[in-house]
Amino acid sequence: MKIGVLGGGAWGTALAQVAARGGAPVTLWAREAEVVSAINDSHENTRFLAGVALSPSIRATSGLAELADCDALLVVVPAQHVRAVLNETPVGATPLVLCAKGIEAGTRRLVGEVAQALHPAAPIAVLSGPTFAHEVAAGLPTAVTLACADPVIGAALADRLAGPSFRPYASDDVIGAEIGGAVKNVLAIACGVVEGAGLGQNARAALIARGFAEMTRFGVARGAQVETLSGLSGLGDLVLTCSSTASRNFSLGMGLGQGKRAADLLSDRLTVAEGAFTAPVLREAAAEAGVDMPVVEAVCALLEGAEVQAVIGALLARPLTRE
Ligand SMILES: NC(=O)C1=CN([C@@H]2O[C@H](COP(=O)(O)OP(=O)(O)OC[C@H]3O[C@@H](n4cnc5c(N)ncnc54)[C@H](O)[C@@H]3O)[C@@H](O)[C@H]2O)C=CC1
Numbered sequence: 335m336k337i338g339v340l341g342g343g344a345w346g347t348a349l350a351q352v353a354a355r356g357g358a359p360v361t362l363w364a365r366e367a368e369v370v371s372a373i374n375d376s377h378e379n380t381r382f383l384a385g386v387a388l389s390p391s392i393r394a395t396s397g398l399a400e401l402a403d404c405d406a407l408l409v410v411v412p413a414q415h416v417r418a419v420l421n422e423t424p425v426g427a428t429p430l431v432l433c434a435k436g437i438e439a440g441t442r443r444l445v446g447e448v449a450q451a452l453h454p455a456a457p458i459a460v461l462s463g464p465t466f467a468h469e470v471a472a473g474l475p476t477a478v479t480l481a482c483a484d485p486v487i488g489a490a491l492a493d494r495l496a497g498p499s500f501r502p503y504a505s506d507d508v509i510g511a512e513i514g515g516a517v518k519n520v521l522a523i524a525c526g527v528v529e530g531a532g533l534g535q536n537a538r539a540a541l542i543a544r545g546f547a548e549m550t551r552f553g554v555a556r557g558a559q560v561e562t563l564s565g566l567s568g569l570g571d572l573v574l575t576c577s578s579t580a581s582r583n584f585s586l587g588m589g590l591g592q593g594k595r596a597a598d599l600l601s602d603r604l605t606v607a608e609g610a611f612t613a614p615v616l617r618e619a620a621a622e623a624g625v626d627m628p629v630v631e632a633v634c635a636l637l638e639g640a641e642v643q644a645v646i647g648a649l650l651a652r653p654l655t656r657e
Protein backbone atom coordinates (compact mmCIF):
# COMPACT_ATOMS: atom_id res chain seq x y z
CA MET A 335 0.00 0.00 0.00
CA LYS A 336 1.70 3.24 -1.15
CA ILE A 337 1.10 6.02 1.37
CA GLY A 338 0.81 9.70 0.52
CA VAL A 339 0.91 12.40 3.19
CA LEU A 340 -0.78 15.79 2.81
CA GLY A 341 1.01 18.29 5.05
CA GLY A 342 4.68 18.78 5.83
CA GLY A 343 4.33 20.10 9.38
CA ALA A 344 5.70 18.23 12.39
CA TRP A 345 2.94 15.61 12.46
CA GLY A 346 2.79 14.96 8.71
CA THR A 347 6.55 14.50 8.69
CA ALA A 348 6.53 12.16 11.71
CA LEU A 349 3.75 10.07 10.12
CA ALA A 350 5.67 9.94 6.83
CA GLN A 351 8.59 8.53 8.83
CA VAL A 352 6.27 5.91 10.37
CA ALA A 353 4.94 4.95 6.93
CA ALA A 354 8.45 4.79 5.42
CA ARG A 355 9.62 2.11 7.85
CA GLY A 356 11.65 -0.57 6.05
CA GLY A 357 12.23 1.69 3.07
CA ALA A 358 8.61 1.78 1.83
CA PRO A 359 8.11 4.67 -0.62
CA VAL A 360 6.13 7.62 0.74
CA THR A 361 5.16 10.82 -1.10
CA LEU A 362 4.76 13.87 1.14
CA TRP A 363 3.09 17.04 -0.11
CA ALA A 364 4.33 20.17 1.65
CA ARG A 365 3.14 23.73 1.08
CA GLU A 366 6.51 25.40 1.62
CA ALA A 367 9.11 25.04 -1.18
CA GLU A 368 11.93 25.12 1.38
CA VAL A 369 10.42 22.15 3.25
CA VAL A 370 10.23 20.19 -0.02
CA SER A 371 13.85 20.89 -0.89
CA ALA A 372 15.16 20.28 2.65
CA ILE A 373 13.46 16.86 2.78
CA ASN A 374 14.62 15.86 -0.71
CA ASP A 375 18.15 17.25 -0.46
CA SER A 376 19.11 16.65 3.18
CA HIS A 377 16.39 14.28 4.48
CA GLU A 378 15.42 16.65 7.25
CA ASN A 379 12.42 18.95 7.80
CA THR A 380 14.48 21.77 9.24
CA ARG A 381 11.46 24.06 9.60
CA PHE A 382 8.94 21.88 11.42
CA LEU A 383 10.80 18.80 12.75
CA ALA A 384 14.45 19.78 12.99
CA GLY A 385 17.02 17.27 14.16
CA VAL A 386 15.24 14.13 12.91
CA ALA A 387 17.03 12.14 10.19
CA LEU A 388 14.25 11.17 7.77
CA SER A 389 14.10 8.02 5.68
CA PRO A 390 15.46 8.57 2.13
CA SER A 391 12.36 6.74 0.87
CA ILE A 392 10.27 9.83 1.73
CA ARG A 393 9.99 12.02 -1.36
CA ALA A 394 8.56 15.49 -0.90
CA THR A 395 6.64 17.37 -3.56
CA SER A 396 4.84 20.69 -4.09
CA GLY A 397 2.47 19.10 -6.60
CA LEU A 398 -0.75 17.58 -5.30
CA ALA A 399 -1.19 15.77 -8.64
CA GLU A 400 1.75 13.53 -7.67
CA LEU A 401 -0.39 11.89 -4.99
CA ALA A 402 -2.63 10.33 -7.66
CA ASP A 403 -0.85 6.94 -7.54
CA CYS A 404 -1.15 6.53 -3.75
CA ASP A 405 -3.28 3.76 -2.20
CA ALA A 406 -4.11 5.78 0.92
CA LEU A 407 -3.70 9.45 1.86
CA LEU A 408 -2.95 10.72 5.38
CA VAL A 409 -4.50 14.19 5.72
CA VAL A 410 -2.30 16.20 8.11
CA VAL A 411 -2.84 19.85 7.24
CA PRO A 412 -4.36 22.04 9.99
CA ALA A 413 -8.13 21.59 10.28
CA GLN A 414 -9.03 25.02 8.87
CA HIS A 415 -7.09 24.25 5.65
CA VAL A 416 -8.29 20.68 5.02
CA ARG A 417 -11.08 21.79 2.66
CA ALA A 418 -8.85 23.96 0.46
CA VAL A 419 -6.14 21.31 0.16
CA LEU A 420 -8.50 18.35 -0.41
CA ASN A 421 -10.33 20.38 -3.06
CA GLU A 422 -7.15 20.36 -5.16
CA THR A 423 -6.15 16.74 -4.45
CA PRO A 424 -6.85 13.82 -6.81
CA VAL A 425 -8.69 11.43 -4.47
CA GLY A 426 -11.38 9.38 -6.23
CA ALA A 427 -11.98 6.25 -4.14
CA THR A 428 -8.63 6.36 -2.30
CA PRO A 429 -9.03 5.97 1.50
CA LEU A 430 -8.50 9.24 3.39
CA VAL A 431 -7.05 9.03 6.90
CA LEU A 432 -7.78 12.27 8.77
CA CYS A 433 -5.02 13.12 11.25
CA ALA A 434 -5.79 16.81 11.90
CA LYS A 435 -7.59 17.73 15.12
CA GLY A 436 -10.25 20.39 14.85
CA ILE A 437 -13.69 21.57 13.73
CA GLU A 438 -14.13 23.71 10.61
CA ALA A 439 -15.17 27.31 11.26
CA GLY A 440 -18.40 28.33 9.58
CA THR A 441 -19.71 24.83 8.81
CA ARG A 442 -18.98 23.41 12.31
CA ARG A 443 -18.05 20.16 10.57
CA LEU A 444 -15.46 17.69 11.82
CA VAL A 445 -12.63 17.30 9.29
CA GLY A 446 -13.81 13.80 8.39
CA GLU A 447 -17.22 15.25 7.53
CA VAL A 448 -15.54 17.90 5.35
CA ALA A 449 -13.52 15.21 3.56
CA GLN A 450 -16.54 12.95 3.02
CA ALA A 451 -18.62 15.78 1.54
CA LEU A 452 -15.80 16.68 -0.90
CA HIS A 453 -14.95 13.09 -1.88
CA PRO A 454 -18.05 10.92 -1.39
CA ALA A 455 -16.41 7.82 -2.94
CA ALA A 456 -13.43 7.84 -0.56
CA PRO A 457 -13.56 5.62 2.55
CA ILE A 458 -12.90 7.80 5.62
CA ALA A 459 -10.65 6.85 8.55
CA VAL A 460 -9.36 8.83 11.53
CA LEU A 461 -5.98 8.41 13.20
CA SER A 462 -5.84 10.15 16.59
CA GLY A 463 -4.35 9.73 20.04
CA PRO A 464 -1.62 10.90 22.43
CA THR A 465 1.12 11.52 19.86
CA PHE A 466 3.70 14.26 20.23
CA ALA A 467 5.30 14.29 16.77
CA HIS A 468 8.89 14.49 18.02
CA GLU A 469 8.41 11.35 20.17
CA VAL A 470 6.86 9.38 17.31
CA ALA A 471 9.65 10.48 14.97
CA ALA A 472 12.21 9.35 17.57
CA GLY A 473 10.60 5.89 17.59
CA LEU A 474 9.32 6.11 21.18
CA PRO A 475 6.39 3.79 22.04
CA THR A 476 3.06 5.27 20.94
CA ALA A 477 -0.51 3.96 20.67
CA VAL A 478 -3.31 5.52 18.61
CA THR A 479 -6.95 4.97 17.75
CA LEU A 480 -7.46 4.14 14.06
CA ALA A 481 -11.16 4.43 13.37
CA CYS A 482 -12.84 3.40 10.13
CA ALA A 483 -16.43 2.43 9.40
CA ASP A 484 -15.18 -0.32 7.07
CA PRO A 485 -13.36 -2.92 9.24
CA VAL A 486 -11.44 -4.42 6.29
CA ILE A 487 -10.01 -1.07 5.20
CA GLY A 488 -9.36 -0.14 8.86
CA ALA A 489 -7.40 -3.37 9.42
CA ALA A 490 -5.37 -2.89 6.21
CA LEU A 491 -4.43 0.65 7.25
CA ALA A 492 -3.53 -0.47 10.78
CA ASP A 493 -1.33 -3.30 9.41
CA ARG A 494 0.40 -0.91 7.04
CA LEU A 495 1.19 1.71 9.70
CA ALA A 496 1.89 -0.53 12.72
CA GLY A 497 5.46 -1.09 13.85
CA PRO A 498 7.37 -2.27 16.92
CA SER A 499 6.76 1.05 18.68
CA PHE A 500 3.63 2.32 16.88
CA ARG A 501 0.41 0.51 17.81
CA PRO A 502 -2.90 1.41 16.16
CA TYR A 503 -6.02 0.19 18.01
CA ALA A 504 -9.04 -0.44 15.77
CA SER A 505 -12.38 1.31 16.17
CA ASP A 506 -15.44 1.88 13.99
CA ASP A 507 -16.30 5.15 15.78
CA VAL A 508 -14.96 7.77 13.36
CA ILE A 509 -16.89 10.63 14.96
CA GLY A 510 -15.80 9.71 18.49
CA ALA A 511 -12.13 9.52 17.48
CA GLU A 512 -12.36 12.97 15.91
CA ILE A 513 -14.23 14.66 18.73
CA GLY A 514 -11.71 13.61 21.38
CA GLY A 515 -8.82 15.18 19.48
CA ALA A 516 -10.68 18.37 18.63
CA VAL A 517 -12.03 19.04 22.14
CA LYS A 518 -8.87 18.14 24.06
CA ASN A 519 -6.95 20.95 22.33
CA VAL A 520 -9.31 23.52 23.87
CA LEU A 521 -9.08 21.85 27.29
CA ALA A 522 -5.27 21.82 27.00
CA ILE A 523 -5.38 25.62 26.67
CA ALA A 524 -7.43 25.73 29.90
CA CYS A 525 -4.90 23.53 31.73
CA GLY A 526 -2.09 25.78 30.50
CA VAL A 527 -3.96 28.75 31.99
CA VAL A 528 -4.07 26.95 35.36
CA GLU A 529 -0.30 26.45 35.16
CA GLY A 530 0.43 30.00 34.00
CA ALA A 531 -1.75 31.55 36.68
CA GLY A 532 -0.20 29.33 39.37
CA LEU A 533 -3.51 27.76 40.45
CA GLY A 534 -1.95 24.45 41.51
CA GLN A 535 -2.16 20.78 40.65
CA ASN A 536 -5.54 20.16 42.33
CA ALA A 537 -7.06 22.68 39.95
CA ARG A 538 -5.41 21.07 36.94
CA ALA A 539 -6.73 17.61 37.88
CA ALA A 540 -10.20 19.06 38.49
CA LEU A 541 -10.10 20.72 35.09
CA ILE A 542 -9.06 17.50 33.34
CA ALA A 543 -11.96 15.61 34.98
CA ARG A 544 -14.58 18.32 34.44
CA GLY A 545 -13.23 18.94 30.93
CA PHE A 546 -13.60 15.25 30.18
CA ALA A 547 -17.23 15.49 31.35
CA GLU A 548 -17.73 18.29 28.80
CA MET A 549 -16.03 16.26 26.05
CA THR A 550 -18.29 13.30 26.85
CA ARG A 551 -21.50 15.37 26.90
CA PHE A 552 -20.66 16.98 23.57
CA GLY A 553 -19.40 13.75 22.01
CA VAL A 554 -22.50 11.77 22.96
CA ALA A 555 -24.72 14.57 21.60
CA ARG A 556 -22.87 14.29 18.24
CA GLY A 557 -23.16 10.48 18.14
CA ALA A 558 -19.81 9.40 19.62
CA GLN A 559 -19.40 6.26 21.72
CA VAL A 560 -18.37 6.80 25.35
CA GLU A 561 -15.76 3.98 25.03
CA THR A 562 -13.98 5.94 22.28
CA LEU A 563 -13.99 9.15 24.31
CA SER A 564 -12.45 7.34 27.30
CA GLY A 565 -9.81 5.71 25.06
CA LEU A 566 -6.59 6.84 23.43
CA SER A 567 -8.07 9.53 21.18
CA GLY A 568 -10.09 11.14 23.99
CA LEU A 569 -8.95 10.76 27.58
CA GLY A 570 -5.49 9.52 26.53
CA ASP A 571 -4.75 12.61 24.45
CA LEU A 572 -6.39 14.88 27.02
CA VAL A 573 -4.04 13.64 29.75
CA LEU A 574 -1.00 14.07 27.47
CA THR A 575 -1.68 17.60 26.33
CA CYS A 576 -3.00 18.84 29.68
CA SER A 577 0.26 17.91 31.43
CA SER A 578 3.11 19.09 29.24
CA THR A 579 4.65 22.27 27.91
CA ALA A 580 5.54 20.22 24.82
CA SER A 581 1.90 20.85 23.83
CA ARG A 582 1.47 24.03 21.76
CA ASN A 583 -2.07 24.40 23.13
CA PHE A 584 -0.93 24.04 26.74
CA SER A 585 1.85 26.58 26.11
CA LEU A 586 -0.60 29.05 24.60
CA GLY A 587 -2.75 28.66 27.72
CA MET A 588 0.28 29.25 29.96
CA GLY A 589 0.84 32.57 28.25
CA LEU A 590 -2.81 33.53 28.72
CA GLY A 591 -2.60 32.51 32.39
CA GLN A 592 0.40 34.80 32.79
CA GLY A 593 -1.75 37.68 31.56
CA LYS A 594 -0.40 37.92 28.00
CA ARG A 595 -2.80 38.86 25.21
CA ALA A 596 -4.00 36.09 22.87
CA ALA A 597 -3.38 38.30 19.83
CA ASP A 598 0.28 38.74 20.84
CA LEU A 599 0.74 35.05 21.61
CA LEU A 600 -0.75 34.01 18.27
CA SER A 601 0.69 36.73 16.00
CA ASP A 602 4.17 35.31 15.33
CA ARG A 603 3.49 31.55 15.64
CA LEU A 604 5.09 29.32 12.99
CA THR A 605 3.31 26.24 14.30
CA VAL A 606 -0.38 25.64 14.84
CA ALA A 607 -2.27 25.70 18.18
CA GLU A 608 -5.53 24.20 16.89
CA GLY A 609 -7.46 24.85 20.11
CA ALA A 610 -7.45 28.60 19.45
CA PHE A 611 -9.38 28.03 16.19
CA THR A 612 -11.56 25.21 17.53
CA ALA A 613 -12.70 26.98 20.72
CA PRO A 614 -15.18 29.49 19.19
CA VAL A 615 -16.52 26.89 16.75
CA LEU A 616 -16.94 24.37 19.56
CA ARG A 617 -18.83 26.96 21.62
CA GLU A 618 -21.25 27.44 18.70
CA ALA A 619 -21.56 23.70 18.10
CA ALA A 620 -22.23 23.07 21.80
CA ALA A 621 -24.93 25.75 21.86
CA GLU A 622 -26.48 24.21 18.75
CA ALA A 623 -26.49 20.77 20.43
CA GLY A 624 -27.80 22.19 23.74
CA VAL A 625 -24.68 21.06 25.62
CA ASP A 626 -23.22 23.02 28.55
CA MET A 627 -19.43 23.52 28.16
CA PRO A 628 -18.33 26.09 30.77
CA VAL A 629 -14.59 25.36 30.47
CA VAL A 630 -14.75 25.81 26.69
CA GLU A 631 -16.65 29.09 27.20
CA ALA A 632 -13.97 30.26 29.65
CA VAL A 633 -11.24 29.54 27.10
CA CYS A 634 -13.20 31.50 24.46
CA ALA A 635 -13.50 34.46 26.84
CA LEU A 636 -9.74 34.44 27.47
CA LEU A 637 -8.97 34.23 23.75
CA GLU A 638 -11.29 37.22 23.26
CA GLY A 639 -9.30 39.24 25.79
CA ALA A 640 -11.16 38.77 29.10
CA GLU A 641 -9.12 39.20 32.27
CA VAL A 642 -7.77 35.92 33.71
CA GLN A 643 -8.83 36.36 37.35
CA ALA A 644 -12.35 37.43 36.32
CA VAL A 645 -12.79 34.36 34.11
CA ILE A 646 -11.47 31.98 36.78
CA GLY A 647 -13.64 33.66 39.42
CA ALA A 648 -16.75 33.28 37.26
CA LEU A 649 -16.01 29.59 36.64
CA LEU A 650 -15.58 28.89 40.35
CA ALA A 651 -18.72 30.85 41.25
CA ARG A 652 -21.05 28.73 39.14
CA PRO A 653 -23.92 27.20 41.13
CA LEU A 654 -23.01 23.96 42.91
CA THR A 655 -24.29 20.91 41.06
CA ARG A 656 -24.23 17.09 40.99
CA GLU A 657 -21.17 15.41 39.52
N1 LIG B 1 2.51 18.19 16.15
C1 LIG B 1 1.96 17.17 16.79
O1 LIG B 1 2.55 16.61 17.71
C2 LIG B 1 0.59 16.69 16.39
C3 LIG B 1 -0.23 17.44 15.56
N2 LIG B 1 -1.47 16.97 15.23
C4 LIG B 1 -2.36 17.72 14.34
O2 LIG B 1 -1.81 17.71 13.03
C5 LIG B 1 -2.26 18.87 12.32
C6 LIG B 1 -1.05 19.53 11.68
O3 LIG B 1 -0.21 19.99 12.72
P1 LIG B 1 1.39 19.98 12.65
O4 LIG B 1 1.87 18.96 11.71
O5 LIG B 1 1.86 19.92 14.05
O6 LIG B 1 1.70 21.41 12.00
P2 LIG B 1 2.90 22.39 12.38
O7 LIG B 1 2.46 23.29 13.46
O8 LIG B 1 4.16 21.63 12.60
O9 LIG B 1 3.08 23.22 11.05
C7 LIG B 1 2.10 24.07 10.55
C8 LIG B 1 1.53 23.43 9.30
O10 LIG B 1 0.46 24.22 8.83
C9 LIG B 1 0.57 24.30 7.42
N3 LIG B 1 -0.16 25.43 6.92
C10 LIG B 1 -0.10 26.72 7.34
N4 LIG B 1 -0.93 27.48 6.59
C11 LIG B 1 -1.51 26.66 5.69
C12 LIG B 1 -2.45 26.83 4.63
N5 LIG B 1 -2.93 28.03 4.31
N6 LIG B 1 -2.82 25.75 3.93
C13 LIG B 1 -2.34 24.52 4.20
N7 LIG B 1 -1.45 24.29 5.18
C14 LIG B 1 -1.04 25.35 5.90
C15 LIG B 1 2.05 24.40 7.21
O11 LIG B 1 2.37 24.12 5.86
C16 LIG B 1 2.54 23.33 8.15
O12 LIG B 1 2.45 22.06 7.56
C17 LIG B 1 -2.98 19.74 13.35
O13 LIG B 1 -4.37 19.54 13.22
C18 LIG B 1 -2.50 19.19 14.69
O14 LIG B 1 -3.47 19.36 15.71
C19 LIG B 1 -1.92 15.77 15.68
C20 LIG B 1 -1.14 14.99 16.49
C21 LIG B 1 0.17 15.40 16.91
Ligand SMILES: O=C(CO)COP(=O)(O)O
Nearest residue numbers: 463464465466581582583
Ligand atom coordinates in the same frame (compact mmCIF):
# COMPACT_ATOMS: atom_id res chain seq x y z
O1 LIG C 1 -2.18 16.57 19.49
C1 LIG C 1 -1.08 16.53 20.00
C2 LIG C 1 -0.56 15.39 20.73
O2 LIG C 1 -1.43 14.30 20.68
C3 LIG C 1 -0.20 17.73 19.90
O3 LIG C 1 -0.66 18.67 20.81
P1 LIG C 1 -0.41 20.22 20.58
O4 LIG C 1 -0.98 20.55 19.24
O5 LIG C 1 -1.05 20.91 21.72
O6 LIG C 1 1.10 20.39 20.58
